Amino acid sequence: MLSDRKSDMSEPHIRMNDLNVWYGSYHILRHITADIPAQGITAIIGPSGCGKTTLLKSINRLLDEMEGTRVQGQIWLDGMNIYDNGVDVTEVRTRVGFLAPKPSPLPMSIYDNVAYGPRIHQHDHNSRGSKNQDLDRIVELNLRAAGLWEEVKDRLRSSASQLSTGQQQRLCLARALAVKPDVLLCDEPTSALDPIAAQKIEAQLRELKKERTIVVVTHMLRQARRMADHVIFLWMGELVEAGPAMQMFAKPRDGRTQAYLDGDIG
Amino acid sequence: MAPSTPTEFIEKWLAIPKRLSRQTLDRLAKKWMGFQTVAVGMLVPLIALALLLRAQPILTVRPLGELLFGTTWHPIKQAFGFYPFIMGTLWVTITSMIIAVPPSLMVAIYLAEYAPQRVRALIKPLIDLLAGIPSVVYGVWGVLTVVPLIRNYVAPTIDRWLSFVPLFQSDNPTGYSVLAGGVVLAVMVFPIIIAVAEEVIHAVPRDLREASLAMGATRWQTMKYVTLRKAVAGVIAAIGLGFSRAFGETMAVMMVVGNVPKVPSSILDSAYPLTALIANNYGEMMSVPLYDAALLGAALFLMVVVLIFNIASRLTLVRLVQHS
Numbered sequence: 001m002l003s004d005r006k007s008d009m010s011e012p013h014i015r016m017n018d019l020n021v022w023y024g025s026y027h028i029l030r031h032i033t034a035d036i037p038a039q040g041i042t043a044i045i046g047p048s049g050c051g052k053t054t055l056l057k058s059i060n061r062l063l064d065e066m067e068g069t070r071v072q073g074q075i076w077l078d079g080m081n082i083y084d085n086g087v088d089v090t091e092v093r094t095r096v097g098f099l100a101p102k103p104s105p106l107p108m109s110i111y112d113n114v115a116y117g118p119r120i121h122q123h124d125h126n127s128r129g130s131k132n133q134d135l136d137r138i139v140e141l142n143l144r145a146a147g148l149w150e151e152v153k154d155r156l157r158s159s160a161s162q163l164s165t166g167q168q169q170r171l172c173l174a175r176a177l178a179v180k181p182d183v184l185l186c187d188e189p190t191s192a193l194d195p196i197a198a199q200k201i202e203a204q205l206r207e208l209k210k211e212r213t214i215v216v217v218t219h220m221l222r223q224a225r226r227m228a229d230h231v232i233f234l235w236m237g238e239l240v241e242a243g244p245a246m247q248m249f250a251k252p253r254d255g256r257t258q259a260y261l262d263g264d265i266g
Numbered sequence: 267m268a269p270s271t272p273t274e275f276i277e278k279w280l281a282i283p284k285r286l287s288r289q290t291l292d293r294l295a296k297k298w299m300g301f302q303t304v305a306v307g308m309l310v311p312l313i314a315l316a317l318l319l320r321a322q323p324i325l326t327v328r329p330l331g332e333l334l335f336g337t338t339w340h341p342i343k344q345a346f347g348f349y350p351f352i353m354g355t356l357w358v359t360i361t362s363m364i365i366a367v368p369p370s371l372m373v374a375i376y377l378a379e380y381a382p383q384r385v386r387a388l389i390k391p392l393i394d395l396l397a398g399i400p401s402v403v404y405g406v407w408g409v410l411t412v413v414p415l416i417r418n419y420v421a422p423t424i425d426r427w428l429s430f431v432p433l434f435q436s437d438n439p440t441g442y443s444v445l446a447g448g449v450v451l452a453v454m455v456f457p458i459i460i461a462v463a464e465e466v467i468h469a470v471p472r473d474l475r476e477a478s479l480a481m482g483a484t485r486w487q488t489m490k491y492v493t494l495r496k497a498v499a500g501v502i503a504a505i506g507l508g509f510s511r512a513f514g515e516t517m518a519v520m521m522v523v524g525n526v527p528k529v530p531s532s533i534l535d536s537a538y539p540l541t542a543l544i545a546n547n548y549g550e551m552m553s554v555p556l557y558d559a560a561l562l563g564a565a566l567f568l569m570v571v572v573l574i575f576n577i578a579s580r581l582t583l584v585r586l587v588q589h590s
Contacts (some may be wrong), residue, residue, distance in 0.1 A: 062480055067383055094482035104473035107496045108517065116491070117481040179481050 013038035013183065013213045019065065019073035021054055028054050030237045032073070036230070041205065041214045043245070045221065047266030052217040058216065060096035061089050077183070094121065097181035101188040103168035105160035106175075107136035110152050113160045113171055115141040119134035124177060138178055146174035147204045153248050166197025171214040175202060184208065186216045188225065202227060221261065225249055233257050267435050288562050314569060321563035324556045333563060339543075341551065348567065353529045354444075354537035355568075358519055359512045361448030361533055366455045367505055373456075374463035374504075380488055390464070397457035407526045408450040413522055416449075417441025421534055436534035442524030445533040455508035461571040462507055466500025466586065467493060506579030510572045515567035516541035540564050576581075 012035035021029040031053045036042045044052045057063045059075060061082060074081045082092045094117075106113050115135050141158070143149040148170040152163070160171055169189065176184060186205065190198035206215055206227065218224050224231060228245040233254075241254045252258045257264045283291055323347065324333070336347025373393075377386050399461050417440060426432045436443070470493045478488040496500065516539075524536025525546065 062476060065476065065479060090482040090484055092482075093480055098476075098480035099483060100473055100480075102473060104471065104477045106474065106477065106492050116478070116483075120478075120481070120483045120487050120491070145461060175477075176481065 011038065012036055012096065013078070014071050014215075015019065015074075015076040016055075016058075017074040017130060019058060020071070021051070021058060021077060022070040024068045025068075028237050029058070032234075032239045034232055034239055034242045035211060036215060036232075038207060038213050039211070040229035041209050041216055041227050042230040042232060043224040044215065044217045044232045044241075045219070045260075046223050046234035047260070048219060051237045052219075052234055053234075055189050055234065056187055056217045057098075059183070059185055060098055062093075062098060068070055069128075070166045089239060091194065094179050095181055096183040096185060097176035097179065099169075099173055099184065099186040099189050103165060103172050105163070105171055108160065110143075110160050110163070110171060111139055111156040111255050114178050115175050116143050121179060126254060140176075142174040142178045143171075145177050145204070146170040147200055148174055164197070166193050166200065169193060169197065169201055173201065175243055177208070181212070183213045183215065186214065188219065191219075196224045202211060233260065235260070291569060294323045310573075314566070314573075315364050317418040317562050317566040317569060321566050324559035324563050329555070334558075334567070336527070341554045341560070343559045344556065347558065348540065348564055349562065350527045350529045351543045352567075353537055354523070354527075355478075355539040355541065355558070357444045357530045357533070357537050358451060358523060358539055359509065360449040361444055362455060362512045363449035363505070363509055365448055366452035366459060370456050370459035370508070371463060371501065371502075373544060374460050374467055374501075375489060377464045378467035379485060379493065390461075393457045393460050394458075396453070397461070401454065401515060401518040402521075404450050404454055404579040405518035407448055408518060408522035412446045412449050413439075413441040413443075416443060416446050416534070420445070422536065422539040433532055434534065436532040438524070438535055440524060440536070441535055442522055443534050444530050444537045446522060447519045447523040447537065447539070448533070450522055451512045451515055453516060454518060455512050459504045459513050462504035462583075463497075463501050465505065466497045466583070469500075469587075470496045498585075499582050503579040503586070506575050506582070510579070511576035514541065514568060516545050520545060540568055544568075575588065 014036040016032050016034045016036075019029060019032040020027065030212075032055060039065075044055055046052050046227045054063065058071060059077075061073060063069045071083060076082075076084055077092070077095065080087070106116060108116070115138070118135060118138055140149060140153075143152065148167060151167060152171075160168065163171060169192070173189075189205070190201050193201065202223070205216070208214060209229070209231040216224075216227060225245070230243065231245050232242040233248070233252075233256075236254050241248065241252060241257045248257065249261065252261060256265065272545045286294075328346065332345060333348055334347050334352065335347065337349045338345040338347045339350060377389060381389070385454070421436070421443075422443065423437075474492055474496060475488050478492045479485070483491075519539055520542030523539060523542065525538045525542055527534035527538045527543075530537045544561050544565050548558075552558050
């Protein structure tokens with residue numbers, strides 16, 4: 001059934017409609033209209049500075065946190081325009097998780113990092129007692145989902161900063177998953193990692209896509225080829241081409257996509 | 267030919283650098299500036315040493331405990347107890363910190379986290395200006411505004427509603443009080459705490475906040491559980507710097523605290539801080555034996571306490587910078 005929905009292009013999970021973004025007076029994203037299908041991995045590719053990260057961060061309104069940014073247009077998430085007035089941003093971000101390029105463990109223990117999300121949503125940050133077992137379970141579940149459990153299960157209470165960079169990134173993945181987002185945005189999730197650590201993250205994402213919609217920004221074409229089910233190609237702030245990965249990589253429609261894939265531009 | 271007029275004399279000396287090679291000049295300049303740097307650096311130990319030497323006479327004949335905890339100050343009878351003055355300083359300083367710290371931290375958090383760039387750029391220099399106002403101006407403001415306010419409004423109100431609390435009981439009708447000193451000092455330490463705390467909070471990496479916000483945390487939750495947690499050592503250092511400023515302040519305090527050498531028991535009592543003791547008395551009745559040594563001993567004590575607070579705060583800040 002999952003694979004059914006994956007191929008069901010008529011019902012995208014995220015629909016961007018004439019999205020425009022400005023940094024000050026700089027028009028960084030121009031008239032982006034694209035669909036992101038439910039489940040599977042959608043890769044946003046394109047050369048540096050083309051607006052990949054901006055597009056990604058617009059999907060959970062992290063752009064709001066940057067001063068001087070202006071957004072116009074709509075992004076529909078399960079039938080709700082997240083840029084409507086009165087939309088609860090924290091709610092959007094709970095449903096749309098984010099994994100940054102550089103791992104950023106919070107200044108607390110491994111356990112508390114994963115428990116952070118569930119706790120802030122309980123409105124009772126330091127709850128102890130009956131909730132404890134639930135939390136233990138959530139932490140274990142998500143550390144397993146991030147492929148980190150076996151490596152840290154004996155030192156959950158030690159500081160997260162003692163982990164290696166690769167482990168920290170998987171911890172950040174576990175932390176993001178702990179609030180059960182339907183969508184996971186990954187901004188060059190392996191760019192700070194060595195190849196082995198990168199491979200582990202990729203493997204986890206491939207596993208996770210079965211139940212979630214994953215959007216990955218990458219400037220590594222090979223990574224996109226390895227992982228993506230769908231591809232969005234951006235060029236200088238404009239969407240050039242979007243579609244299933246197979247078709248995009250084999251027979252791109254636009255000359256610029258072909259040139260980028262061939263390594264002639266970007 | 268010997269120079270005859272002052273102009274010629276000056277010109278002759280000004281011409282010397284031109285005759286030296288530029289390498290020699292560079293070496294000389296480096297040495298001279300280096301010497302001045304060392305000289306400035308030596309000031310702290312030299313001042314401490316001078317104070318120690320001048321305080322020596324009383325330190326040798328009186329045990330330190332008797333000086334610090336003696337309650338009587340009567341130089342003519344050779345009684346030199348600092349205790350009322352130390353307590354005066356502590357009362358005023360702690361009152362000022364209680365008043366100053368919460369709003370300072372809130373301003374720092376607002377500026378670092380919530381304020382738009384324009385507001386931040388406008389308010390920060392204004393707050394820094396507060397730090398540059400001469401303390402006597404604050405003192406005058408205290409005398410003209412704070413003291414009458416306390417005398418006419420605050421004290422009667424407290425007397426009416428809170429007189430059952432010992433901390434607020436007093437028969438001092440003047441308004442010259444610990445509270446007045448605390449208020450004036452609080453305004454003086456605002457800019458220090460705000461500036462340093464804002465800087466440390468602002469320096470917490472953006473990625474960390476983003477990681478928290480991206481999970482649906484509110485800004486306040488992010489502040490409370492992530493940013494402040496990361497910045498806590500620096501915030502404590504900021505408070506420490508404010509404390510040592512308040513502890514050592516003289517002019518503004520002595521204008522408003524009443525200068526009665528008695529251990530205060532209420533914030534409406536008068537007090538007599540150590541700094542005021544030194545400033546008011548040094549230079550008078552110096553023929554009284556040990557008087558001079560006693561006052562300089564008090565100065566030494568002040569300096570040591572302030573230095574400890576300052577060094578501890580700065581070390582914390584330095585370590586924080588190295589870690590991030």
